[in-house]
Amino acid sequence: MTDAERKKILIAEDDPATCKILETTIEKWGYDVIATADGSEAWKIFQTDPDIHIIVSDWMMPEIDGVELCKLVRGAPDRRYTYFIILTAKSQIDDIISGLESGADDFVTKPFNQLELKVRILAGERLIDLETQLANKVDELSLAYSQMRSDLEAAASIQRSMLPARTGQIKTVRYSASFIPCEEIGGDMFNIVELADSKVGLYIFDVSGHGVPAALQSVAMGRILSPFNPEASLLLDPPTDGNLDPVVAPSDVVNRLNIRFQSASSKGDFITFLYGVVDHESRIFTYTRAGHPAPIHISGGKVVDIDDKGDIPIGIVPDYDYVDNVLQLEPGDRLFFFTDGIPEASSEDGERFSEERMVNHLAEFSELSIERCLTRLVKAVKTWQKKDTGDDDMTIMGIEMGS
Numbered sequence: 001m002t003d004a005e006r007k008k009i010l011i012a013e014d015d016p017a018t019c020k021i022l023e024t025t026i027e028k029w030g031y032d033v034i035a036t037a038d039g040s041e042a043w044k045i046f047q048t049d050p051d052i053h054i055i056v057s058d059w060m061m062p063e064i065d066g067v068e069l070c071k072l073v074r075g076a077p078d079r080r081y082t083y084f085i086i087l088t089a090k091s092q093i094d095d096i097i098s099g100l101e102s103g104a105d106d107f108v109t110k111p112f113n114q115l116e117l118k119v120r121i122l123a124g125e126r127l128i129d130l131e132t133q134l135a136n137k138v139d140e141l142s143l144a145y146s147q148m149r150s151d152l153e154a155a156a157s158i159q160r161s162m163l164p165a166r167t168g169q170i171k172t173v174r175y176s177a178s179f180i181p182c183e184e185i186g187g188d189m190f191n192i193v194e195l196a197d198s199k200v201g202l203y204i205f206d207v208s209g210h211g212v213p214a215a216l217q218s219v220a221m222g223r224i225l226s227p228f229n230p231e232a233s234l235l236l237d238p239p240t241d242g243n244l245d246p247v248v249a250p251s252d253v254v255n256r257l258n259i260r261f262q263s264a265s266s267k268g269d270f271i272t273f274l275y276g277v278v279d280h281e282s283r284i285f286t287y288t289r290a291g292h293p294a295p296i297h298i299s300g301g302k303v304v305d306i307d308d309k310g311d312i313p314i315g316i317v318p319d320y321d322y323v324d325n326v327l328q329l330e331p332g333d334r335l336f337f338f339t340d341g342i343p344e345a346s347s348e349d350g351e352r353f354s355e356e357r358m359v360n361h362l363a364e365f366s367e368l369s370i371e372r373c374l375t376r377l378v379k380a381v382k383t384w385q386k387k388d389t390g391d392d393d394m395t396i397m398g399i400e401m402g403s
Contacts, residue, residue: 009026015058088109162226163189180395190204199247201275250324257290258322259318274337297334298366302363308325338397347385347386
C-alpha cells in the first residue's frame with residue numbers, strides 16, 4: 001500500500017493493553033492509526049479529522065460507548081462514508097441487531113483474532129474505495145452539470161437576444177408578445193422587424209422537439225431571417241438598379257427556407273412556420289403559413305373567420321410550392337399568432353386549454369390594450385395548468401393596426 005493509498009483508522013478502546021495491541025497490529029498492516037482511550041476522545045478527534053476512513057471501537061466504554069459513538073458518526077454532516085467495526089464480547093442476537101441498528105458495518109468478537117480483524121478491515125477498505133470512486137464520479141457529474149447549466153444559460157441569453165422587445169411599435173403597427181419556454185431554451189422563435197418603405201415583416205415558427213436540438217434549429221433560422229444584413233437575409237433581395245421593391249414575398253421566403261432545412265426531415269423533425277408582411281399604409285397583410293396555426297383576426301371585438309390555405313410544414317417535401325394569403329385590415333384590427341403550446345396546455349386532469357378558449361379570451365379582452373390582453377391570456381393559461389411553464393414552449397404575438 002503506497003502512502004497515497006494509506007487509510008487512516010481511528011481506534012476507540014478503554015483497555016490500555018488491548019488498545020496497544022490494536023494500534024501495533026493495524027500499523028503493521030500499513031495503515032495510519034490514531035488510538036484513543038474512550039468514545040468521547042474518539043468523537044472529538046473524528047470531528048476535527050476529515051481523513052478518517054475506518055473506526056474500530058470497543059462496545060463497552062465509559063461516557064460514550066461504541067454504539068453511541070457509531071450513532072454520532074452516522075449523524076455527522078458533510079462527511080463521506082466511514083466504515084465502523086465494533087469489538088464486543090456480546091454474542092446475543094439482540095445485541096448484534098442493536099449494534100447494526102446504530103449504523104455499525106461489522107462486528108469482531110473479543111478476544112479478537114488478528115486475521116479475522118484484518119479481513120474485516122480489508123472489506124471496509126474495499127467499500128471505502130468504492131465510495132470514494134463514486135464520490136469522485138458525482139463530483140465530476142456535478143462539475144459537468146454546472147458547465148452544462150452555464151452553457152444553457154448562455155444559449156438562452158443568445159436566443160432571448162434574437163427576440164423583439166416584449167411590446168413596441170413599428171410605423172403604425174403596435175405589437176406585444178409573450179414567450180414561455182418549457183425548458184431553459186426552446187424551439188419557438190418569433191420576431192417583428194421593419195422592412196423597406198412602408199412594410200413591416202413578422203414571423204413565428206415552432207421547431208419540433210424541445211431543448212438544445214430544437215433551439216439550435218430555431219437560432220439558425222432566426223439568423224437568416226434577420227433583415228439587418230440584406231446580403232444574407234431571406235427577407236430582402238440585394239438592392240439593384242431595377243429592383244424597386246427589395247421585400248421578398250412571403251411565399252418565396254418560405255420556399256427558400258424549405259430548401260435549406262430539408263435535413264430536418266431525415267431525422268423526423270419538421271418546422272411549422274408563418275411569415276407575413278404588413279403594409280401599414282394600405283393595411284394589407286400578406287402571409288404564408290407552413291403547417292402553422294392560422295392567425296386569429298379580431299375586429300371590433302369580434303372574431304373574423306379566416307379562410308386561407310394552410311400549407312405543409314417546412315422540411316418535408318423539397319419541391320413544395322407555398323402560396324400567399326391576403327387579409328385586408330382596418331384601423332384597430334388585431335392579429336394574433338401563436339404556437340400550439342398555448343391551446344394544448346393541460347389542466348391537472350388532462351383537459352386542454354383549447355384554441356376555442358384562447359380565442360374567446362382574446363375577444364373578451366379586446367377592449368384592453370394589446371399588452372394587457374396578452375397578459376390576461378397568459379395568466380389564464382397558467383391558472384388553467386396550475387404552473388408557470390407548460391409541457392411545450394408557449395408563444396403568442398399580437399399586432400394592432402393603427403389608423
